[in-house]
Amino acid sequence: MTSRRYLKYRVTETDKKVIRKFLVHKKFSSSQLHNLKNKGGLIFVNHRQRHFNYQMKTGDEILIVMSVETPSDLIKPMPGQVDVIYEDKYFLVINKPPGIASLPAKALTSKTMANIVKYYLEQNGENGTIHLVTRLDRDTSGLMVFAKNSYAHSMLDQILHSDHFQKYYLAIIYGHMEPESGLIDLPIGIDQSAFYLRTIDHDNGKPSKTIYKTVERFSRGSLLKLKLLTGRTHQIRVHLKASGHPIFGDYMYTNQEEPLINRQALHCAELKIVHPVTGELLDLQAPLPEDMTRLCQTLRG
Template sequence: MQNNRFLKFIIQKTDKKILRKFLIQHNFSSSQLHNLKNKGGKIYVNHKQRHFNFKMEIGDTLLVVLNDEEPSDLIEPMKGDLDVIFEDKYLLVVNKQPGIASLPAKARTSKTVANMVKYYLQEKHENSSIHLVTRLDRDTSGLMVFAKNSYTHSLLDQILHSNDFQKFYLAIVYGKVTPSKGLIDLPIGIDPEAFYLRTIDYKLGKESRTVYETIENYEKDSMLKLKLLTGRTHQIRVHLSAIGHPIIGDEMYSLKKDPRINRQALHCYQLQIVHPVTKKLLKLTAPIPPDMVLLRSVLKG
């Protein structure tokens, strides 16, 4: 059993020495400080329990014991095949298959990745509160990140769209993109005619930027590598459609059904994350799923 409730620090010269100021310096939120104080969290300096006003010295060992988290009953644990790519005391990264949602809708009846993660963590007797850091559309496959406690979740949120947290996708699109690489910088907003769709909106849309590069050309179509610089709903799908190269199989934005694949050919294949606790660089990869491999071979002829 891994215990992800313990956080250990050695006090350095550049650290704040008053306990509360140290915790704020290390990105503990006001709600996390409240929980430490009032909901069962504990703080030890050199093995002695201390309060927020305690003054520490260089070289002291600080142990923060996070409070227990009550799992939400909105997410029911459900057994399923979970493809775990990376796991430690703080993070869980899984490879999502196409055709399954990230989180349950209001009805809460169908199995989602979050339901399976909750079951998986409960079976390991770990904190089973769900902290979803990155989500994918139902028919997009690839890497999804879960934090194992609220503190790690908070740290990841702070770096989510920085160079410390980079997300790369593969998409197979209609046509050959010109130029072969570049930046799509178009604001995205809610489609006024359908709330579940997104559209380019120069008045009300939010800044949205996607870097793309062609990595394979076929007779008529191509495969792109994409990097998200922002994280808008349907961002890649909307951006590629807007430049005239919708994703093959993306019926919602291409406005046509493609018999060669039964979902959009979009896969989150790589993450590069500076681990928020250990500070080590994680380079994680999920293989291209079989339906996209088949589509690729068909396009190659």
Template sequence: MANNRFLKFTINSTDKKIIRKFLSHQNFSSSQLRNLKNKGGQIFVNHKKRHLDFRMKTGDSLLVVLSEEIPADIIEPMQGKLDVIYEDDYLLVVNKPPGLASLPTRARTSRTMSNIVKYYLEENHENSTIHLVTRLDRDTSGLMVFAKNSFTHSLLDQILHSQDFQKYYLALIYGQMTPSLGLIDLPIGIDPDAFYLRNIDQNGKASKTEYKTIANYKTASLLKLKLLTGRTHQIRVHLSAMGHPIIGDEMYSHRKDSRISRQALHCYELKIVHPVTHELLNLKAPIPQDMVLLRSALEG
């Protein structure tokens, strides 16, 4: 049994004493409680097996063994290089290179980060069900978060767009933003002419991106961006709408750039309050070489 299926609690005087109510207060959903009861989960209080309606006392030790998860075969394990930035019993954070999709398409033939992560988890004899918490476009590099079980995934989803889960990006853009820092608050919808594109649409979903200029160059600049919402292509669409698309983003800038073969966008920092241990994680991924070379060219 893998470690990530175990959750341990010590019952305090102010905690709910009925196990079901206690776990609900710990953000177990009703479906997770049903799975715990009906799909092989186990509950122990002071090393004795108990049911969800058992009443605990202050000082009791509660051990929850989560239901076993059966991985879907839609994602095949595939060997590949994995740059692990952080890992514990509940989370896996990796640095994705550009040119690699987050999830496989229906064709299921190409290698993606999820295929590589599944292979890695199987090799380490862990639950290999893929719980992708954050995804990146194929040609965006940087930090991606995977949960190691459905409960942790659920907890992360609850904080994904809060101050407990902050995502920061670096982007090299054409031109310079005025003012040099601010908030882009423009709704995003699906482009009516191409389902795979997004555009600014007053009937679209609310979308907010904070930005700050880090460096200005003659014809470009380096921005630090923080996502306040999580729409598809959000940063790319927002910057394009402001008249300053990302260098190399042919899809939204409508121009090729010989200095880089993809959009110069990198998820470089995550600040996460760990959903289980409540530790503050401050994780960073180094800027990839193609963006380093582009920045040098812009400085030159």
């Protein structure tokens, strides 16, 4: 299914008045401007079609008809459960269960959240093009963001690692962090023993920062709330292992089975997003899943 997106603005006194400059100020990328000009996009000012060099005035109404996006055949729509936390015409936030990947791996046709979200969008008359803004490991649960078009994707990407897009996780760890709150600032690189693992690498690793706070202490574990300041692969898992307090059930980084939970006890619990189009502050939350809730109850004794 293909569909068009419409964006409406009213030109204010402080806005750029030439259409091209106006759109650049509204965070249109060069590729989006190219597609708008060369791939069937349309621009109307006060209901009359105009071009990039048109000079607008304060109070003018501008309507952008985005070029058509054709969904890729590489991701097949597949029915499945979608726990919608937030949705508007720009993006979709879902609560991902553990045990399902975010995106298909190459040459694999197993069901992933991308396949399920594509089916969901198409069933609701939306364009099925997948724009994954944030992803989670297969066995990490919680909030994921999908943009509904390339413009929204670009807008979200531009704020992804800023104060306008804050990601908070809950993790259950072995032992107790000392001090109970603080900053883990350790560079992360690829583990030379296995390409899919990450490790602390002071020579070649990328800067990585995680803020943590102890929410609850148990006799042999703790519930932490963590905020990502950077977005490295497996960042929280690697940082907590390096601190001496790995996550319960994280076999990949502990090499030990955990009878109390069959996956890493890590959950993306909250997103605070300043909506890149409307400016609204969104505080989106996903409750602690059942298996992590049971683990907390067990550890409380």
